[in-house]
Amino acid sequence: MANGICIFAENYNGKLEPASAELVSAARRIQETTKEEISALVVAESCDGIIEELKGIGVEKIYAIKTDHDLLLQDDAASQMIADMLKKIDPSSVLIPATPTGRSLFSRVAMKLNCGLTADCTELLVGAKEDGTYYIKQNKPSYGENVFVTIITREGYYPQMMTVRPGVYMVPEQTEGQAEVIYMDDIQAPVSQVEVVEILPQEESTDSILSSEIVVVGGRGALEDDNFTLVKEFADKIGAAIGGTRPMVDTGTIPFDHQIGQTGLTIRPKICISLGVSGAIQHTEGIKDTKLFVAVNTDENAAIFKVADYGIQADLREVLENYMKL
Ligand SMILES: Cc1cc2nc3c(=O)[nH]c(=O)nc-3n(C[C@H](O)[C@H](O)[C@H](O)COP(=O)(O)OP(=O)(O)OC[C@H]3O[C@@H](n4cnc5c(N)ncnc54)[C@H](O)[C@@H]3O)c2cc1C
Known part of the structure; x- marks a missing residue:
């Protein structure tokens, strides 16, 4: 039976994206009720630093695949690899940062897993079913940001997958974390139809509202x-x-x-x-x-x-x- 809260560890240049680290706080709130294990899914060219970062913020199990290039830029291949990983991990929920990468990859993953994907949640709460199991109430603004809705994943369309807006949860405090690391090397990415021609550094933003003091x-x-x-x-x-x-x-x-x-x-x-x-x-x-x-x-x-x-x-x-x- 599906079990566990799995976080997508988005990364760039060997570093974990802060929006993914924030998801550990969201997962901990869910865990207080469901008592499920918190895991992370890593697909990266250079995994070691990301795995250490995840251990340091309290992730309990890490599923990783080391790739020979930055696969996350190739949505078609990366989404197939992630879908195959999730089939094996079989979590009850997957938390994804609502970043351009998270949105683009997981809309494809959802299609491959034939499950739903709630976009841009601003609050995750836990509801209890009559049989004593739990589900996630995925709260988000909707209808042109005019109302708040609670979305619940229908039975049979698990895992419950949701993207969470960056900045809503805080990056957890550092801990002396221990985590089991499982390399899923038997999963291969298909050949991508996307060619990365050039990577340009983002222009310095003097008006970065999320990081400004x-x-x-x-x-x-x-x-x-x-x-x-x-x-x-x-x-x-x-x-x-x-x-x-x-x-x-x-x-x-x-x-x-x-x-x-x-x-x-x-x-x-x-x-x-x-x-x-x-x-x-x-x-x-x-x-x-x-x-x-x-x-x-x-x-x-x-x-x-x-x-x-x-x-x-x-x-x-x-x-x-x-x-x-x-
Ligand atoms: C579902 C939903 C979601 C929403 N989400 C958001 C959201 O994310 N963010 C958001 O901001 N709003 C949101 N709103 C709108 C929100 O309810 C308010 O309408 C909005 O925040 C009001 O903006 P305001 O304070 O700029 O304007 P007003 O309420 O019009 O207030 C203007 C204030 O300026 C003061 N003032 C006027 N002139 C001066 C002056 N010269 N010097 C000093 N003070 C002056 C006035 O006394 C007044 O208090 C949402 C509404 C709904 C229904």
Whole structure:
């Protein structure tokens, strides 16, 4: 009978992707109830460092295949190899980072295993069946990010497979981990029809909102009177990334991948400065783990002041202009 929570260990250049490490925290929450083993599936040219990283964050069993080149860039071959691995591992659930690689590979894996795939989950909970077994409640935004839905994998379409949005769970603390490592060398990848012509390094992003220690978040209040230009100057001056609320995305002021909240990103910067944001729960869910949170709003009753460490009841333009003069 299918058993165990299996994590897809996405990797690049011999290193585990942080979005995969975060999945160990999600798996641990599930494990608290189901008591299942947490395993990881590694397909890599250079496995050793990735295996050590996985041991250090508490993975209990590692299934690995060492390939002679970076197979994860060749979806057709890699997805067949992963599907064959999963047939042997037979886990009850597979957790995958909702990255371009995770999405692209596992849509193909799902087709090969004839099972479902829930995309872009923001919360995984456990439900109990009458027979005492468990299933995963896969919560995610849907219908144009307007409602939250809970998806349950139908019996007979196991493993339960789901991609999880990066940033929702935290990378676990390091431990003195012991893990059994099983090399599945009997599984061969088919010849790929994809040729990797060139690999170009990603351009340095100065506005990486997930990794930035300081984030300035603009809300609808920052849209008035060209306030957003001032917000950008302020963020530049203090070396912060810029995020925003949904109205900022809806008006095209910031791209969707900078929206903070339930249907956007979850961020954990050291400092977050919120300007002209009312503090709707759908937004504050995405910033609740900020270490120091400062909010500026003209409305003394704004909900944002209930979650802020420091609140300034003032016009954001006035506050920023005064700061820029310093
Ligand atoms: C299913 C669902 C999912 C959602 N997901 C998200 C999400 O992921 N992220 C998200 O952000 N929202 C999300 N929303 C929308 C959310 O409910 C709020 O509508 C949104 O966060 C409000 O954005 P806001 O605070 O910028 O705007 P408003 O609520 O309009 O607030 C603007 C604030 O600015 C203040 N202000 C105005 N002028 C100034 C000034 N000059 N100086 C200082 N303060 C000023 C006002 O007092 C007000 O408090 C979601 C909604 C739903 C239904």
